[in-house]
Amino acid sequence: MTEEFQTSKPIYRQIADRIIQQFVRGEISPGEKLPSVREMAIQSGVNPNTIQRTYGELERMGVVETKRGQGTFMTEQIEMKRQLRTEIQREMIEMFIQNMRGIGVEDREITEAVEQALMGKGRAEND
Amino acid sequence: MFPGLLRKDFLLIKNYAWLWLILVLAVYGCGLAVAAYYGEFFLVFPFLFFIYFFHVALLPITEMILLKAEEKGQxxxxxxxxxVKLLLSKILVSLFLFIISLILADVLALISLNIALPQGFINTPEGEIPYKEGFLLNIGLTAGALYFTIWGLFLWAVYHSLNAYPFIKKIRWGVVIAVYLFFQWITAKLLQIPFIQKWFASWTVNISESGTRAWGIGGMHFSIENGDIQIWPIILSILFHIALFLAAAWLLNRKVEV
Amino acid sequence: MIELRNVTKEYGKRKALHDINLRFETGKIYGILGPNGSGKSTMMKMAAGLVFPSKGEIMINGRLVDRHIARDVAYLSSEGMLYPSLTVEQMIQFFASQYEDFSMNKAEELLEFMSLERHQKTAKLSKGQQGRLKLLLVLSREAPVLLLDEPFLGLDPMVRDTIVKGLVSFIDFGKQTVIITTHEITEIEPVLEEAIILDEGRVHARCHVEALREEEGLSVLQWLKSNY
Known part of the structure; x- marks a missing residue:
């Protein structure tokens, strides 16, 4: 199925975010070849120009590399992966805190709840 | 491109064509059954005449089926x-079925005559098969069928051209009939002018012995007087119907909207 | 490029289109949205050369539109188009005989992609299959302009999804100018570059799809709702 996109963000950005997440999760390995613009467009059901923009943006960030005549490849720099993970982590935490504060949970209670959850079940569910 | 159109139109009519040809055989079969029941072979001929004369309607009906197939969405x-090409393809395909069917009817007629003549059921001069009359019958039926077909085409185009005008859309049928009657009236008026009558009489060809026969549809009239046939009316009506066909094509190109 | 200059279409007193001025640039994909009777279909038929403007003119690639524009325009109509007594294969052969730019190779690929059975009569096809066959016939043409009038009409979400994928796979992006009219915006939105809202025969609003998200945080659907 074609995926659904959120309304608040440009589609090219959402696809870029998805690729980054897959990279951080290890679903895409460093140096792996990404689908061509056309293939990617068909997979996601979007205009190829959008994918062009996605790849352009990722290249500007240094996440992917375009080799002439060969295609687009994920970066091989491990440092980049670590950096991206930190970034995603920070975003998630920020969102989590915002949500908790939104329902009126105090900061102290948040840390307690998180610690308890970590000890109790040994795992925390993200998103 | 044109072969593609012909092929498509043929496919559209194919099933109807089989149905029709089977129907012709069925009607003839009924004739045979009736003839056998009463033990009088000549009773098959009324059925044969019925088959022949229905040919005048066959061509325009085939064409209307073909036009109807295009109406949805145009x-x-x-x-x-x-x-021109779109409509010509329709006419040629309809004509193809028409001719096949006419040949079938001719074959049935020949078989029947071959049975009937030696038995003395039917009288013809010198007991021969009336080839010449048969040929004229075929020509006459084809001319009549073409007349209705070309008019049908033209009036169909007029009808659909009026689609774009809501104030006459409701009375489109009235307009179409009025157009037809208007042409008939004009033709009738023209034929009354002595000069035209004289002109028509100026060129005749003798095709048979004496006797006066006349046949015609609507305003068009052909007559054989003392075996003489007038040539000018034939040429003029052929030209007129070609013009009518071109007018239909023009309407289709310029006026018919979807 | 498609250009409508001061185009008005009148049916008696009723105006289907009211002084429309629009430009569609080469190689882009446009969506035309609007309720029934907004003039969407009339506009498409005009660009396909099937309806003539009462006033104004339409130019496609520098040529004034008339019936012969079918040479450059592949048009998917919301009604008609298929002959019930013909098979899928016969429909394809007919289209191939009528349009010089029809590619048999593309048609074969699409036949597989759309999972259509070539010997089936079009009358026996489901609505979804008919919609897919129509799209096959139009996408097999390598025409500079593609006009798709309500390609999703009456189709369920799974079929709509296939059709969107078909569009992305078989449109020659950057070369073919594509205009799609639709009610079902959700599936098609990620494919569109620009969207235009028609209402009562006038251009009501116009937007760039990605810019809309970037600048206003709205999807086209939300934008459409906010415009009424």
Whole structure:
């Protein structure tokens, strides 16, 4: 199925975010070849120009590399992966805190709840 | 492009064509059954005449079926073929079925005559098969059928051209009938003018012995007086119907909207 | 490029289109949205050369539109188009005989992609299959302009999804100018570059799809709702 996109963000950005997440999760390995613009467009059901923009943006960030005549490849720099993970982590935490504060949970209670959850079940569910 | 149109139109009519040919055989079969029941072979001939004369309607009906197939959405107009080719394909395919059917009727007629003549059921001069009359019958039926077909085409185009005008849309049928009657009236008026009558009489060809026969449809009239046939009316009506066909194609190109 | 200059279409007193001025640039994909009777279909038929403007003119690639524009325009109509007594294969052969730019190779690929059975009569096809066959016939043409009038009409979400994928796979992006009219915006939105809202025969609003998200945080659907 074609995926659904959120309304608040440009589609090219959402696809870029998805690729980054897959990279951080290890679903895409460093140096792996990404689908061509056309293939990617068909997979996601979007205009190829959008994918062009996605790849352009990722290249500007240094996440992917375009080799002439060969295609687009994920970066091989491990440092980049670590950096991206930190970034995603920070975003998630920020969102989590915002949500908790939104329902009126105090900061102290948040840390307690998180610690308890970590000890109790040994795992925390993200998103 | 044109072969593609012919093929498509043929496919559209194919099933109806089989149905019709089977129907012709069935009607003839009924004739045979009736003839056998009463033990009088000549009773098959009324059925044969019925088959022949229905041919006048066969051609226009086939064409209307073909036009009807295009009416939904009128997508056929999204084409580089143009009105003349689009309509010509319809006429040729209808004519193809018509001729096949006419040949079938002729074959049935020949078989029947071959049975009937030696038995003395039917009288013809010198007991011969009336080839000449049969040929004239075929020509006459074809001419009559073409007359209705071309008019049908033209009036169909007029009808659909009026689609774009809501204030006459409701009375489109009235307009179409009025157009037809108007042409008939004009023709009748023209034929009364002495000069034209004289002109028509100026060129005749003798095709048979004496006797006066006349046949015609609507305003068009052909007559054989003392075996003389007038040539000018034939030429003029052929030209007129070609013009009518071209007018239909023009309407289809310029006025019929979807 | 498609250009409508001061185009008005009147049916008696009723105006289907009211002084429309629009430009569609080469190689882009446009969506035309609007309720029934907004003039969407009339506009498409005009660009396909099937309806003539009462006033104004339409130019496609520098040529004034008439019936012969079918040479450059592949048009998917919301009604008609298929002959019930013909098979899928016969429909394909007919289209191939009528349009010089029809590619048999593309048609074969699409036949597989759309999972259509070539010997089936079009009358026996489901609505979804008919919609897919129509799209096959139009996408097999390598025409500079593609006009798709309500390609999703009456189709369920799974079929709509296939059709969107078909569009992305078989449109020659950057070369073919594509205009799609639709009610079902959700599936098609990610494919569109620009969207235009028609209402009562006038251009009501116009937007760039990605810019809309970037600048206003709205999807086209939300934008459409906010415009009424």
């Amino acid at each position: 997508y056929w107009l999204h084409s580089t073929a143009g009105g």
